[in-house]
Amino acid sequence: MSRKNLSQQSLPPSILHSIVQLGERVRIARKRRAMTMEDMASRMFVTRKTLARLEKGDPGVSFAVFASALWVLGLEKDLLSIAAPEQDKIGIFQERKRLPERVRRPRSDDLDF
Amino acid sequence: MSRKNLSQQSLPPSILHSIVQLGERVRIARKRRAMTMEDMASRMFVTRKTLARLEKGDPGVSFAVFASALWVLGLEKDLLSIAAPEQDKIGIFQERKRLPERVRRPRSDDLDF
């Protein structure tokens, strides 16, 4: 009903800071490429104001807007450096912790290799 | 008025693919940490359904939701590997191209160093 807790409000400050910083980076990259906000926004299929919100670090912009910006800037491959399973130290450690002390031989009939 | 062109519709397939892939990565990281969707969602201050949309690769989820997920997973530092100005090859190249052939000495009175 009331949607009391949107991420925007109770957003950890460190996250908000990261988002603001990413906005600044998008702006820097755009300027380096000598694109106006209008130009870039149209290539992203959004309006100038939406791009402005992104560059300002508004946490409410959709992920698609952010991804589109990276795409227009030619930086879309950066996306896939996020949460890569093979780099996830915590995840790998946790996974190992769940392995059993001793392995049990399967019940002879369901050998799947 | 009509909001004809939302990013969701005219979204380059390669971007959509990246978003879907990121969703899968979030799901993998969550499972590795043995968290239920309900558990993780509550730590993110969102509902289970919103987290489900994220893991499914819905481009419409807000950037805050995505960032919160990374934060809960302990992967928030990954965010800052995106669009880093000092790694932006295209940007650096474009910037250099804009430098003038020859530098002009400033008009003597406005030396700012």
Added chain:
DNA sequence: ATGAAATGGGTCATATTTTATCCGTAAAGT
């Protein structure tokens, strides 16, 4: 095998984003 718990999916109400447009200001190029 069995039962509890996790996940998937639908609907409705509401908050928020996004668009479109106008105008003022600041900045850049000539």
Added chain:
DNA sequence: ACTTTACGGATAAAATATGACCCATTTCAT
């Protein structure tokens, strides 16, 4: 210096995301 233009801010309307609550199904541990 001047003129063009990019940028920033307010508004209203439409589209969408999000939350809350429902139940069905699957998955997991015992």
